[in-house]
Amino acid sequence: MAIGSGKLYIIGIGPGHPEMMTVAAQKAISESRYIVGNNTYLDQIRPLLSGKEIITSSMGKEIARARDALGLASGGDVVTIISGGDAGIYGMAGIVLEIAEKEAADIEIAVIPGVTAASAAASILGSPITGDFAGVSLSDLLTPWEDIEKRLSGATAADFVIVLYNPKSRNRNTNFRKCVEIVRRNRSGSVPVGLVKDAYRDGQSAIVTTLDDVLDFDDFVDMHTTIIIGNSESRIWGDRIITPRGYHRKYRY
Numbered sequence: 001m002a003i004g005s006g007k008l009y010i011i012g013i014g015p016g017h018p019e020m021m022t023v024a025a026q027k028a029i030s031e032s033r034y035i036v037g038n039n040t041y042l043d044q045i046r047p048l049l050s051g052k053e054i055i056t057s058s059m060g061k062e063i064a065r066a067r068d069a070l071g072l073a074s075g076g077d078v079v080t081i082i083s084g085g086d087a088g089i090y091g092m093a094g095i096v097l098e099i100a101e102k103e104a105a106d107i108e109i110a111v112i113p114g115v116t117a118a119s120a121a122a123s124i125l126g127s128p129i130t131g132d133f134a135g136v137s138l139s140d141l142l143t144p145w146e147d148i149e150k151r152l153s154g155a156t157a158a159d160f161v162i163v164l165y166n167p168k169s170r171n172r173n174t175n176f177r178k179c180v181e182i183v184r185r186n187r188s189g190s191v192p193v194g195l196v197k198d199a200y201r202d203g204q205s206a207i208v209t210t211l212d213d214v215l216d217f218d219d220f221v222d223m224h225t226t227i228i229i230g231n232s233e234s235r236i237w238g239d240r241i242i243t244p245r246g247y248h249r250k251y252r253y
Contacts, residue, residue, distance in 0.1 A: 055068055124196050
């Protein structure tokens, strides 16, 4: 495919603080004439946007943002479209590339990775992931709940650590409770669970509990919360969660 003169960066800004962004993401913003994004994410990196032409929209307007960004880049400009966390994990990269594919866009497109919610939350909780894990979004806006339930059941039966994205919103306030019920079918109630809200943002808070007790914190859970459910080997150490990688099976320490 021929490449035109425009360029589109799709960047993940990480948890939402400029210090948690990659140098590559900041460089992409500095090179761009236009910045396209959701108001919430743009506000988190406002100090980096001085002198840029900003195109904003609200949640739920992802397709419009993707088309705006592609249109500007197709006109020869350098454009950045903003995504929270990592653009390729429940972010903007997928829909932008789908539309670019459909429209046979002839521009250079670069996806710049960011710190996703799973790794941000895990760092606050200690080392709850470490090895194999499954990421599952509990949002059934784009994915049928029946599919989400199958994925949760499979991940639980296979003893994956499970990272939950989008656990609850005003219109989906029972999905987290249903998720816990599914996980309990194949997992001990003593398994550690970590809940992190607003990771690396103002108001950050974290809770370490167990699968038996996690619904005591149901009111804590919202769309800004990432939840990590340990596997059969995970354990609580103070206010942290450790999931062994397996060194103890091979080495003495």
